[in-house]
Amino acid sequence: MFINYITLMLVNLVAGLFLLAGYLYFGLDRVNQKRWIPGFGMTGAIALVTGLHMTFTWPVRSIFNIAYGEMTVLFGILFLATSLALALGWDLLTIAIYGFFAGIATIVVGARIINLGLTRNPLLTGIGFILTGLSGVLAAPTLYFKANRSWRLIGAIVLIVAALIFAFTGYLAYWGHLADYSDWKPLPMRSP
Numbered sequence: 018m019f020i021n022y023i024t025l026m027l028v029n030l031v032a033g034l035f036l037l038a039g040y041l042y043f044g045l046d047r048v049n050q051k052r053w054i055p056g057f058g059m060t061g062a063i064a065l066v067t068g069l070h071m072t073f074t075w076p077v078r079s080i081f082n083i084a085y086g087e088m089t090v091l092f093g094i095l096f097l098a099t100s101l102a103l104a105l106g107w108d109l110l111t112i113a114i115y116g117f118f119a120g121i122a123t124i125v126v127g128a129r130i131i132n133l134g135l136t137r138n139p140l141l142t143g144i145g146f147i148l149t150g151l152s153g154v155l156a157a158p159t160l161y162f163k164a165n166r167s168w169r170l171i172g173a174i175v176l177i178v179a180a181l182i183f184a185f186t187g188y189l190a191y192w193g194h195l196a197d198y199s200d201w202k203p204l205p206m207r208s209p
Contacts, residue, residue: 021198024190025067026064026068026071026085027183029067030183033061034179034183037152051104055100061094062097064089068087088123088126091123092119094115120152122150123153124146126146127150138186148175148182152172
């Protein structure tokens, strides 16, 4: 059965990237880290559940299960781990190291989307993936340079640009999916 919830994954990604940009600029060097826990936790939970489902069941056509499913799993576990680390006062370095490798994978996926001409707008989608991956690759240096507000501002801008790309893609996809699936019925409800 064809089930397409990439729209949900995209809007969750947008929320997460905006939260991360806010945390990077306004919260990384603050004493009160707990205010960020719910946002990171919600984003991580939705990403992990949808990403795992997509990875294990391949509900959509083609390689989009890999590009969106697997990258969403990585995104989700990073956000859940960050939420837990902030709640328990743990250091974020090991999460940033994991983010480095997840970021490389995301950059590779973005470059391949552009290379293969996938999606309706491969260049824009690929750039969104690449910028998101870049934020993972630069997570550890950002922790190291957390006192440098200019470095953090650049990181926040990169995250916001990636979020805007995925917001454009996600909200347009909602618009299109509502029309495309308006007559769709699950198999048990179809007449013979």
